[in-house]
Amino acid sequence: MKIKKLAIVLAVFVMIYTHTFANTIKGKITDKKGNPVSYANIFIKNASDGSMTDDQGSFAFETNLMGQQTLIISHISFEKVEKEVNLSEVSLNLDFQLEQTFVQMDQVTVSASSFSASDEEGKTLNSLDIYTTAGAEADVLKAIQTFPGVTQVDESAGLFVRGGDASETVMYLDGATLSHPYKYESDQGGYYGMLTPWHLKGTYFSSGAFSAKYGNALSGVLAMESLDRPDTKAYEFGVGLAAVSLGFYAPVNDKLGVRFAGNYSDTQALFKVNGADDSFDRFPVSFDGNMNLTFMLSKKTRLKYFIYGTQDEIKAEFKSPTYQGFFTSENENLLNALQITSLFSQNFSMKTAVSVNSFGKSFSLSGIEIDTDDHSYRVRSDFMFQKSKKLIFNYGFEINQIDTDVSGQYALDDNNLSEYGKFVDYSHHYNQLHHGYYVESEYYLSRKLVALGGVRLDASDDNDKNTIDPRISVIYQVNGSNSLKLASGIYHQFPTSQFIDGNYGGAKLSPMKAVHYVAGYELKNDAVNFKSEFYYKDYKNLPLEYQDHHYNSKGFGYSYGSDFFLKGNLPFISGWLSYSFLKTERKELDRLKLSPGNYDIRHNFVAALKKYFNNGQSWSITYKIHSGKPYTAALNQWNQKRLSAVQGLDLSWSLYQSYRGNNFIVYYASISNLLDSKNTYGYYFSPDYSEKTEINSTFGRTYYFGISLSLGKLPSI
Amino acid sequence: MKKLIAMIGLMVVLGMAQSQLDFARQKIDKAYNRNNEKEMLEARALFERILTAGQDRWLVNYYIAYCDYRLYTFQMQKEDTRQAKVYIKDGLAQLKECLNENENFGEAYALMAAFYGGSISLNPISGMWNGPKSQKLMAEAMNYAGSSPRIFLLKAINQFYTPEKYGGGVKLAMESLEKSIHYFDEQEPDAIPAWGKTDAFTWMGIISSRQGDHEAAKKYYEKALLAEPENGWVSHVLLPQLEKQ
Structure with a gap:
């Protein structure tokens, strides 16, 4: 206290002594439009001398300091300004213009064609969005199917983006490419995604003109991030009509956290309750288990290890004009993924992912017997360097090695599976080594104009073909709520192993190519988010069959369309509406002339609405309707006919009950296909197309219910 | 002699900085009391x-984060949610800076919890x-500064704002406020930070009033005024409201 008193006495003395030398700094602070900025703080650095602006933006204060000084002007809503001034005995009159606080647009905004249902920045969907979307069956991929630009072509979870097939969308988990992201994998992707929402802390999805970070994909990208170290300890148990699940997670100490989860699914009860049990000789059964370890090596370096394994099998009825019997499919999938994230400094970070994926599949149908054994080894590193608030560089590389063994018999004519059909022995081993490199920069040309430009180089050792893909997106923010967007880029994808085989494919096939052009408009405020996009895609180098199972790269095609997305978060209801228009034609595979693409689904509308109540209840309703797919009804008349429109109405309900904040129970029930619509997804034909059988939806109106219990150790508030 | 001058200089600087801090803290209290x-x-x-x-x-x-917290509540009174978000964002950033320098400062964790x-x-x-x-x-805050x-x-x-079935409720809030008042009574007179005593009594008064216990509410409001006689919210709003009931 003595020091304080003495200091005050000295300070008073100094102030009196120097008062005669005080000079005045005054002026006015405005924004870029010339409007006065009130309550701005203007002061001399390392000193208490300063003032605040009044309602007219004017300020004035006296100081005894002399010589070179730094003047600071700050306001919570504006960028801070520092200015060197030379103080003498002459009063200073200074005016300043402030720029509003520079808020970077996140990657989702900069990247074209990404639609977000999440309230969290940088995420397309969060777990709650997925879990509470009726008809999504708590599946990440099925929830994304409700977004514009994505079409649900049948009951599968495959992501068919803007006319492309499911293989044209690449998926990542913690930076590692997922070779087999499905359960019950099929040509249409698979019936479910391999990851549940509870594995994930967020997903990012783009349906076109995405950044140079992502390669080997013609149409779309889905990047998922697994959960971090748990903060609390909890046990989870769930039981539903078709599945039982168990989970446990806990922080081991300040640095290490673990998560375990397992799920066993047997659909017999589901099919029996819903009266669709006559289509199976063996009901679909699956098992999956996973472990996630997160370890903080230091405050700035995190290591995450994720191991996931799944098995599934099915023996279901197959009816075509030439064969009536069962098909059998058995899949095994094991993924090991290790991710290291390091923040070297405030401006420089790295993410490296190493993954090994082993996949086995046995499929049999009539004379077809195919065994696939697939191992992929992948490394990927991404670096981010933020030079300033206005300039960010991203760069990185990826190396992918894929070894595939395929053996068995295939049908020479898919339309003839009878005992008189021709089945050919087949056995082959493929090695594919693909590596890619990218660099891109995000540059804020002004507060309203941001550009993301980059280039990507990819190479495949199979055919010595290298590709260079420049990509650019430009966003113009008209005002706080409205923005315009233009994007374009070149995208390549290497043909899969069966196409590049020397004997059965075409060893010299070029990488498939698509050029994307996108223009969009977005309105975003607290209540609504409206997005519209118009796009054109030009395809080249598509595999074209010039004789039985032999291909060249002379295929081509195009697609164009528009996507509209309206998301509302109103007090009485939330959710989103999406509509897509699409036209696509391709000359590829066995289609020897330009004809409608297999997924040329002209109109697609989805309404996904939700209502949350304060008592823990939530209701969700999803209605989907889209034009029928094209199909081929006669020899060489590729995709000239079109199926009837497909529609579905799904309803779900859940009740969340908590006990002292630590434990909770969720009761849930759903009715899928409430209208009991009989949707037809295609036909099987006889070789001369004179006979056909329908491929119909497996489920009519379907009821599902279950309960989920979580016993937690959350710290009490 | 040089050492003496240097020491005096250091004392002046330290003392002035300290007095500025005290002055600024008093300014917050005054601003809060006058709303x-x-x-x-x-x-x-x-x-x-x-x-x-x-x-x-x-x-x-x-x-600064504490100022942001008070400014956030001013914006909520005005229903300016956009500006309220700005203060929440800045408050969290300030507290992150604070914890980077002093990671054991439990009070900062509690204020962060309040922003969330x-x-x-x-x-x-x-x-x-x-x-x-x-x-x-909040658990971290209790861990460092129980x-x-x-x-x-x-x-x-x-x-108070969390429903009972989610682990909140009026009963628990009152228990916490009683502990808060108890610890305020035990607090050293020159402890820093030093805000909140009036708030504790005021919240006790608000909750008592909502429970229909007007006598207790009046007692707490008076205690709030004893701690901070110039508190306008209590003297001009809450007490007159209570007297009308």
Whole structure:
């Protein structure tokens, strides 16, 4: 206290002594439009001398300091300004213009064609969005199917983006490419995604003109991030009509956290309750288990290890004009993924992912017997360097090695599976080594104009073909709520192993190519988010069959369309509406002339609405309707006919009950296909197309219910 | 002689910085008591100036965040949710800076928890992810400063706004406020931070009033005024409201 008193006495003395030398700094602070900025703080650095602006933006204060000084002007809503001034005995009159606080647009905004249902920045969907979307069956991929630009072509979870097939969308988990992201994998992707929402802390999805970070994909990208170290300890148990699940997670100490989860699914009860049990000789059964370890090596370096394994099998009825019997499919999938994230400094970070994926599949149908054994080894590193608030560089590389063994018999004519059909022995081993490199920069040309430009180089050792893909997106923010967007880029994808085989494919096939052009408009405020996009895609180098199972790269095609997305978060209801228009034609595979693409689904509308109540209840309703797919009804008349429109109405309900904040129970029930619509997804034909059988939806109106219990150790508030 | 001059110089600088800090703290109290946003902005501006001097930055960051917390409540009164978000965002950034320098400062965790609670009131759905964050931070705060009256005060406010079935409720809030008052009574007179005593009595009064116990409410409001005679919210709003009932 003595020091304080003495200091005050000295300070008073100094102030009196120097008062005669005080000079005045005054002026006015405005924004870029010339409007006065009130309550701005203007002061001399390392000193208490300063003032605040009044309602007219004017300020004035006296100081005894002399010589070179730094003047600071700050306001919570504006960028801070520092200015060197030379103080003498002459009063200073200074005016300043402030720029509003520079808020970077996140990657989702900069990247074209990404639609977000999440309230969290940088995420397309969060777990709650997925879990509470009726008809999504708590599946990440099925929830994304409700977004514009994505079409649900049948009951599968495959992501068919803007006319492309499911293989044209690449998926990542913690930076590692997922070779087999499905359960019950099929040509249409698979019936479910391999990851549940509870594995994930967020997903990012783009349906076109995405950044140079992502390669080997013609149409779309889905990047998922697994959960971090748990903060609390909890046990989870769930039981539903078709599945039982168990989970446990806990922080081991300040640095290490673990998560375990397992799920066993047997659909017999589901099919029996819903009266669709006559289509199976063996009901679909699956098992999956996973472990996630997160370890903080230091405050700035995190290591995450994720191991996931799944098995599934099915023996279901197959009816075509030439064969009536069962098909059998058995899949095994094991993924090991290790991710290291390091923040070297405030401006420089790295993410490296190493993954090994082993996949086995046995499929049999009539004379077809195919065994696939697939191992992929992948490394990927991404670096981010933020030079300033206005300039960010991203760069990185990826190396992918894929070894595939395929053996068995295939049908020479898919339309003839009878005992008189021709089945050919087949056995082959493929090695594919693909590596890619990218660099891109995000540059804020002004507060309203941001550009993301980059280039990507990819190479495949199979055919010595290298590709260079420049990509650019430009966003113009008209005002706080409205923005315009233009994007374009070149995208390549290497043909899969069966196409590049020397004997059965075409060893010299070029990488498939698509050029994307996108223009969009977005309105975003607290209540609504409206997005519209118009796009054109030009395809080249598509595999074209010039004789039985032999291909060249002379295929081509195009697609164009528009996507509209309206998301509302109103007090009485939330959710989103999406509509897509699409036209696509391709000359590829066995289609020897330009004809409608297999997924040329002209109109697609989805309404996904939700209502949350304060008592823990939530209701969700999803209605989907889209034009029928094209199909081929006669020899060489590729995709000239079109199926009837497909529609579905799904309803779900859940009740969340908590006990002292630590434990909770969720009761849930759903009715899928409430209208009991009989949707037809295609036909099987006889070789001369004179006979056909329908491929119909497996489920009519379907009821599902279950309960989920979580016993937690959350710290009490 | 040079040493003596240097020592005197250092004393002057330290003493002035300390007196500026005290002055700025008093300014916050005054602004809060008068429910005056402009004065609160002036107090915040003073702390910003002190921050550039570089001494006890963690404490100055904490006080700027505290100003943000009060300014956030002013915006909520005006229903200016856009500006309220700005203060929440800045408050969290200031507290992050504070904890970077002093990671054991429990009071900062509690204020962070209060900001996340504020985020939930702006967007109830975000309770799904901000609720556990807020709870975790409050547990950290208790871990580092289990006898801080302000931590119990902020905990009580969170409990008051949290439904009973989610681990909150009036009963728990009152228990926390009683602890808060108890720890305020035990607090050293020159302890820093030093805000919140009036709030603890005021919240006790509000809750008692809502429970129909007007006598108790009046007693708590009077205690609040005893702690801070110039508190306009209690003297001009709450007490007259109570007398009308």
